[in-house]
Amino acid sequence: MAINAARNDLASGGIFVAFGAYFVLEAMTYEFGTPLRMGPGFMPVVLGAILVLLGIAVIFKAFARPEEEARRPVPWRGIVLVLGTIVFFAATIRGLGFIPVVLVTAFASAMASRNNRWLSAAIIAAGLCVLCLAVFVVGLGLIVPLVGPWLRF
Amino acid sequence: MDLISSLGLGFSVALDPINILYCFIGVLLGTLVGVLPGIGPTATIAMLLPITFSLPAETALIMLAGIYYGAQYGGSTTAILINLPGESSAAVTAIDGYQMARNGRAGPALATAALGSFFAGTVATFLLAAFAPPLARAALSFGAPEYFSLIVLGLLVSIALAHGSVLKALAMIVLGLLLGMVGQDIYTGTPRFTFGLRELFGGLNFVSVAVGVFGIAEILRNLEDETERDVGIRKVTNLWLTREDFRRIVWPVLRGTGLGAVLGVLPGGGHVLSAFASYSAEKRLSKTPREFGKGMIEGVAGPESANNAAAQTSFIPLMTLGIPAHPVMALMIGAFILQGITPGPNVINQQPALFWGIIASMWVGNVLLVVLNLPLIGLWVRMLSIPYRVLFPAIVVFAAIGTFSINQNIYDVYAIAFFGIVGYALIRFGCEPAPLLLGFVLGPLLEEHLRRAMIISRGDPSVFVTRPISATLLALALLAVVIAVLPSIRRKREEVFVEED
Structure with a gap:
């Protein structure tokens, strides 16, 4: 079942990367600002980038340490x-x-x-x-x- | 104002007949959802938020608080009677409570849970009354950097207490923070992530996110494997405790109350943790640890007191700092905001009747729980046999109508479907939904305080570490993450939470 458990991590990591990437790309079109006067794009770009990195880390973990989990039917x-x-x-x-x-x-x-x-x-x-x-x-x-x-x- | 006169003011609000009525409705509904499968207090409070719109602020919050601690109580009833905890914090109660029920001692088990919860609730309510005002006073001196650090601390501690992967919990928080950014930017008015829809300018509706992630996703999860539950025990007789029982539960109740009161303040799920902590403490202190799991009354008394005490003290960070400790408290923030009140240290001074009224009503609610629920136990047992196939369509329909009725905004309803499927996918892939909701609520606050702090410090980020309170809070946050990822603690954490699933 190792492959399946890794698939859980792969999928959730993928979702995180996708969301993070969307927020970063969309927020790039907003004004970024300076640290003193942060624009509307500042937080979304930074947080989106963090989310992408976390998603990649989750995906890496999928390969490094697969855990066992029972497969459940999709409703x-x-x-x-x-x-x-x-x-x-x-x-x-x-x-x-x-x-x-x-x-x-x-x-x-x-x-x-x-x-x-x-x-x-x-x-x-x-x-x-x-x-x-x-x-x-x-x-x-x-x-x-x-x-x-x-x-x- | 000293404690006695403040509490007097509180009771004058809480004992208002209308407020007693709504407190009663709240605890009744709470017990109901605690008993019913597949719907928890988070989804219920989210669905009922629109209903409380038209009520005065005190009444609305009293009712919502009642749902929360009522659900704690109802969850233990199912844990004892059918070995299915209606609420995660009641999972421990099921271990010995269900065994007691099988030995024909369901009555005493239920009575123990009720008395333990009542005692713990009373003590914790007084602790709340005693500790909230000084904390609120201290919080008044907080500036933007301190608030920023405090929010970071709250978010990170909630990971340490969540079970499962730390990485995924972190990612869920960040995703929640990002979702909180949807809508017009507070400083410039720039619409962000709105797809050009005017309806999204005000941000995603909080109720949609909560109902989707906690209500609809849960329904989908239950539809994976449809087995109706079997109610083995249909009649409960003899609720009285013997003198021997009383002697045995005194210390567990006291210890559980203490543990719960302290742990409840922590963000993330103090009530679940405290129940587990209390159970293992009782097991360790017992002369007959081997008897645990076979129907020890101590194993019911301790955890039940602990989770109820924690349920009450988790209001402390909400009422004094405006920071929610877990998703239900996040919804309470939503309720405050709907009523036009910003939760935080100012509430106690600007709205003393509201502040003390809520605290006093918690005690009133606990009395109502004991007085009403023990006699009504037969009714709850009958509720248990409502089949899920009737229940979940009702949840779907109520969720849709309730959310629609807030602003008559159909995009709020579309958002439920979106968050239902996203939430379900993430839960299925092993992520916890609670951090996402906390992040969502705290996202706008985090951004606002960060930007304000940077303006005050003229763009110098060292302000967060040079101001002592802020530095301490950030250090604690760092500590929480380090503890959460340490291998030895991780193993322990997995052990603690393993029984929950």
């Missing part, structure tokens, strides 16, 4: 459905309105679990919709159309 279905519903929520809450969006969001994220079937997910969605209406719209006075402009005729 593709969960990733797609859960993240997809959040993006869907953001994209449509203004257009479709509260009730349809919450129903779809709750239903789709419930389907992310292998233990939920169509019927159980539908029941969860209906229940959550009522609960969220009570808590956010009635209880907290969230101002949002219940049925949005896209669905009005």
Whole structure:
């Protein structure tokens, strides 16, 4: 399993390098300033460079000292459905309105679990919709159309 | 103002019926999320931040604090009943608590946890009241260099206490600091890393980051392997402790309280560390160390007192310096800021009612926990059987609506998805999420104080080592890193944290 554990370090190191590099490159376009009057680019460039170095160090460690770790399955279905519903929520809450969006969001994220079937997910969605209406719209006075402009005729 | 009259003021705030009500709601919700799997106090407080918007500052913070220590308490209930700690600090409680439950002594184990927590909470609350004012006074003399060094110290100590790779923890902090830079620059107004989106000019929303990294990432992790948990114990009878039990728990409770109160002040997870420290201390001091792990009441009393004491004293750096000790405290800073209050040494003078009200409410909250939760234990046991497949869609929906309702900003919701996937990937590859959130909160402060310090010193970086307080703080920070990477300590650290996973 040594290769797999090293892969963990490789991947996290890679993420750090990528983020660090993005911040450095983007911050280069801002004014760097002098130590006395630091510009908006100063901290991001310095910190981004540190992050790149730390990422490289993590990658080196991946080769130097692989640790053992059990391989876990990737929950593709969960990733797609859960993240997809959040993006869907953001994209449509203004257009479709509260009730349809919450129903779809709750239903789709419930389907992310292998233990939920169509019927159980539908029941969860209906229940959550009522609960969220009570808590956010009635209880907290969230101002949002219940049925949005896209669905009005 | 002396301590007694200050506490009097505090209690007059805390005993206001509305505040008692919200304190009650807070501890109830806290216990609930402590009991429920897959959702911790960090994600809960993040989701409830928008709800507390409309409340007065005292009420909002009292409720949020209640969620935090309520969760500590609820976590130990699941640890004892089903050997699954709802909260990382309750992991130690599970060792002997669950064995006690299997021996038919679930009642006394729960009662011990409750009494130990209550006692520790009471003592730690008074310590907080006694030590916070002088510390705040000392902090008032801090200038920009001292604050910069203090933030560096806080960030680095949190690595020493996190488990896992020091390198990765450092990288997570730096990543958090960088994410904190998104938005308009404070001095020049230049928009940074905003992709030209006006919605990002104010910076990334704190709630999005916290909900994504602690809520959504956790859901994805749980979806890797879906096994519903089995509640073995459905009925708890006989909560009373015998005279013998009382005699056995007195010293562990006292020692645990002391350890927890001291370690809780440390950044990074003092409550987890203190529970482990207390357990190993009890084991070492016991005449029958071999009995530990088989249902020793001391093994429940010590750690439970320790983690509760630490939960209370971790408010000290927050209330006096405005520096969070761990992610939940970072969220509390967010709550202060949402209410238009800058947390720091000035709070005690400018908002004495708020300051003392929160402290007094902690004691009130601890009373509520004991009075309500022991009788309600049956309800919590029933809560345990809520299946995860019903629970997590609720978390997803609440997270999305709650975050949206803060500013009606859809980019805040997109950010949840982004931080959910990034957080999940990093956690999967062996990184701890807590340092990232601490870095994110402290990033803007760090930059502001660094730039201000450099202006004051006319561009001379030696200001950080020539001013005595700043130099001491930086030396301590260096020490923390050295200790964390020393091989002997590292092995010990791995040993201490190994039981948690």
